[in-house]
Amino acid sequence: MNLKQLSELLGLSQTTVSRALNGYPEVNEATRERVLQAVKETGYRPNKAAQRLATGKAGSIGLVMPTAPGHQSDVHFGEFLAGLGEEAVRHDFHFVIMPADPDDEVAALRRLAISGNVDALFVAYMRGHDPRLPMLKSLSIPYVVHGRSFGSEPDYPYLDIDNEGAFYDATRLLLQLGHTRFALMNGPMHLDFAIRRRNGVVAALAERGLALEEDCVSHALMTDEQGLLAMEQFLQLPQRPTAILCSSTVLALGAIRAVNQAGLRLGEDISLIAHDDVLPLLKPENFSVPLTTTRSSLRAAGARIAQRLIGTVKQAGPFPDQELWKTELIVRASTGPAPQV
Amino acid sequence: MNLKQLSELLGLSQTTVSRALNGYPEVNEATRERVLQAVKETGYRPNKAAQRLATGKAGSIGLVMPTAPGHQSDVHFGEFLAGLGEEAVRHDFHFVIMPADPDDEVAALRRLAISGNVDALFVAYMRGHDPRLPMLKSLSIPYVVHGRSFGSEPDYPYLDIDNEGAFYDATRLLLQLGHTRFALMNGPMHLDFAIRRRNGVVAALAERGLALEEDCVSHALMTDEQGLLAMEQFLQLPQRPTAILCSSTVLALGAIRAVNQAGLRLGEDISLIAHDDVLPLLKPENFSVPLTTTRSSLRAAGARIAQRLIGTVKQAGPFPDQELWKTELIVRASTGPAPQV
């Protein structure tokens, strides 16, 4: 069943039927009723591809999903998607997800953008000097970046959390508790948030004349295995750190396993603060020693970005181009005074 | 840049350029080279919506993502998607994901199917007597179901794991260890896998003349909170169960917290077997007491379904319509002999 058939059925022109369906004012109310009724009876749905072709709009937002055989799937991705979806469903928007090898992201994003079947793009996993930024700017499709790109002119639309501030505050708290030996378990070095979080830690330490030693920093994929490994390394240092900053509760999961295996007590021998993206599966309050965290909901960020993206496509009022969300510092039991030597 | 412009640039017809790009034989090799070269230089990409409209194919598979404000995002979904993606990326397929309220899934799936922008559908979260099945059959779009629908004629294409067998075997193991008081922590009652798993347990118990008491079964969303709650209930029963079957490692996570909080020891006071979907975040071997599990990779299932779906769309040879994967029963430390009273 297509428009033509439907209009023949009704004895109307395609024009009128199309207008009736899309809420144009110049169609008689009685006629519109008749059309709507026929739609209900026949189950007619407009062909989206045709609509897209004709209007240039399709009600979809595009994103690239990094994937590869053996590439560990990322819980954060799913959670973020849930946030996007929560908002999208309200506007009858859908997603076009292009799976792509992580090394091929720029090209994949480009393909997606000019494929002509998305109205807007969502971009994540930002890096320092991210090469996608200039490309996006040269295209003329709306987009919002989740995160920022260290080293790039901040003249693109983004939503980010104050990573530097979060880790600055967290470090300050640990300093106030008397800690002097710090370690940072971070995400992959090239990622923007990792750079900023590190900067936050370094800044706070510098105020006390402390430095963050190279061997007290780990950069790795944010998986629990990597957390375990990194913590094991830290614990073997001659001057073992007592204060750990951790970029994710996922990393913390492994890190804590290492702490336990070493027979140390969290919150006493070792204090740890993790960043909490509010993953349903990893509630800091449910850890055997509840975790002190810097918190910001990934899901909320997703919903907000969807809102901006969809709003832009629908031309529904202006949105702020740049948003920087503060994180909350929530103190629980995994932080305590520095152990007396 | 579109086909027309490109062909004018080359001094060729759109026909020839199109053919050159799509590998038709009737075009001169030299011409094809010239076209390919121009594509490289101009960065031309065919408009997918137009392609879709003209051919009816778009290289996309569609799925519905259940979502709602407050609806907890499902780790299983993300993991499955990763599996789909792993395969899709190899064939330059993408996904069209339609977020939908869980109550609206049938309609959403229908909209997606007849929207005309997907070539095939993937369907999950199957229920008993699933209403989507008759609808899918009446449409003429390829689809593969993950799971099955208890009570429906099994004449639709699916990939499922042998849930009944898995839980039958797991129960048998516990019986052999001398357990007699069983409990089952299951997923939502209406879901197909929950029905079958329960049947598996019941069948194994019946062979020993045992029955599964109503108050020893919980049906709930597969979150750790629900696992905690359910286990707390079980532990308060006058005849507390010593053997727990658990439909997910996520549920197990909460269940084990309850066990610990009750001061009981896993593998001694309480034996537990969980089904393991091989979630990267929840490795049974990494639990403080490693978990005995029935295992089947969700990700592998995703990849396989993508393979079948894409293969069907590309008419690449016949695929089996029905696949039933056996699970592995992997014994670790969470199971032990029934405690002597």
Place this chain on the structure above:
DNA sequence: TACATAATTGAAAGCGCTTTGGATGCCCCG
């Protein structure tokens, strides 16, 4: 009553691609 104005509806062009059904020119063979 005559004419401007508003309310409805339609015909047809166009979105960017694929594909059918010819053209065109060239080579080869009897």
Place this chain on the structure above:
DNA sequence: CGGGGCATCCAAAGCGCTTTCAATTATGTA
């Protein structure tokens, strides 16, 4: 030398929708 066969290429029709421009009818006004 003439026509069949081949290799290439092209014009134009369509895919299903939206939208511009125009036509038709109904309404109101002088």
